[in-house]
Amino acid sequence: MNATPHAKADLMRLGTAYFKSKVLLSAVELGLFTHLAASPATEPELRDALGLHPRASRDFLDSLVALGLLTRTDGRYHNAPAADAYLDTGKPAYVGGFLTMLNLQFAKWDRLTDLLRTGGISYDVEDEKRQHDGMYADAKRIRRFMAAMDGINQLAGPALAERFDWSEYGSVTDLGGARGNVAAELVKAHPHLSASVFDLPPVEEVFDEHMAALDLTGRVRFEAGDFFAGSLPASDVLIYGHVLHDWSPELRTRLIRQAYAALPPGGALLVYDVMIDDERAVNDFSLLTSLHMMLVSPGGGEYTAAECRAEMTAAGFAETDAVPLTDLDTLVIGRKAR
Template identity: 25%
Template sequence: MSHQITGIEGFNNVALLVRAFQLSRMLQVATSLDLAGRVADGPQPVTQLASDCGANPDMLLRLCRALAAFGIFRVMPDGQVSQTSHSAWLRKDAEPTLYYAARYWTTRGNWQAWANLEYAVRTGESPFRETFGVANFEYLAAHPYEASLFDLFMQHSPDDRHAAVVEAYDFSNARLVVDVGGGTGALLTAILIAHPDMKGLLFDQEAVVAAAPEMLRGFGLSERCRIEAGSFFEALPKGGDIYTLSQILHDWNDERCLTILSNCREAMGQDARLLVIERVLDEEPGQTNPMSYLADIHMMVNFDGGRERTETEFAGLFTRSGFSAPHVLQTRSPFYIIEARPV
């Protein structure tokens, strides 16, 4: 028996959500062709765009028209394509930029694992491992192109979380900040630029930090930032005033998180501080940012036991690993700073 809904309110919004994956793929193609960058200085004939990026003119026109229907680019009757306020965010040099996000979210690893979402809901197991036979980070190690896109996506965070963290927290009394699992050093770079008298230590796996020296040199930070390779599941460098874990704990189940936190606690002096930078889920969904719940499902799809957490869940992890109850600071981004001290 069919259910007749009175009124049409919300129908078109839900209909668009049902087909949102198609828009994601269209945006990925647009960024792969760097269309936003190619029209940055003014309108371009679609024939010229097609020639410049090696595309079929008719197919490219149809792609641009479809995106223009959603406010991404403007297409004139004569085939001229121009920028809009929405397409401008797809430029590489936009601040913040969605260029790398549009490419990263539709990589083969993400795309195929998400296609297997129902497997997670039914079994409680990782769709990523079921799809590819290995864990996410093992997959990235074997697929350098996707790994490089992941690093660029993290480095050019579209939510501008690195700057937001620096603005929201007082780092001024720290002499040495240790960024645990800090990737290529994007967060640490933002902190050191804002505090010229501070030094940094970037700690991550050897294959990850391999790209960090070039970035640090580019910002003139080579003399102020030391790099050490290692695993946060083992011993961590000692001597830091502040230890940061930015988007690390959400990759792991509770037991693995307790190992990471306990290793941080072991490395920290009694006066040191731990800053965990993560999304914090509302105890009741729908109060703040719905993207945090989308992020939670992404962790469910891609990682064994990965998840976003509530403040109560973070407090439980800190208490069990030798830290005080957390103090949660909001930033202007979707990410929070969760501060804890050794007890």
């Protein structure tokens, strides 16, 4: 960034960038976009419907206009196309569940300086697993987390169905596959596949509900289990999608080795995450996401595709490859020798 008056203004905008994200997150929390999807409304109507105070409501709504999320015509607010498609709870492409999770985690960024000075909360491997699994003891948190995973995985499922050659494989298991969105996309695109989701037992109820809603009951099975208790399911292809970044490097190594042991000869492990670019200088989103994972989990963080491939090779995989999966995710493929 050059030392010019323009650069000074850019620094000011960068320092206030969180203003924009919080306006969006609060709009999702208030249900604004879902309300406007039913009918455009004036500022007084929105104040009444959403319980907004007149001191801030107009600037709040007009900020969303300036951000391109709303439009305003003759005093009535409408959803812009992106907001209508992705931020209305009634639409199948809704990503607000993920944004809701980010809103709940927003305050954790206040601890960034402490993370940089101390490394975050002290933990051991057992503490790491207990904290993660504790979330599944609360039914409300499970449903909230599953909704967040739906938003994250919307692009990954169709992309995975297209980017990987499934023709030589008969079965696939999505490890930590949540409500089954990715597995659902795979069986829709490749009907020959036998698909299952492996996740903790409390997830099964919401998985069954979701498969029924997708009219895929029986097409995708649920297998209850724990990554760290016993072996993984046998399957031609195993998937870790947005899973390994939840865990410390030690546990990532363990999970990759467990997958290698579970796969048959010729099997494949697919790993996708918001991976850091190998130069660690190009993709600011992945680096910032890594810091976020460090703030919200005791051992988590992003990693590079090169690091993932090295872990796969050390585990015994004969071939590895890395390809872009979505605009945000990288896919690393490990193939076991026949």
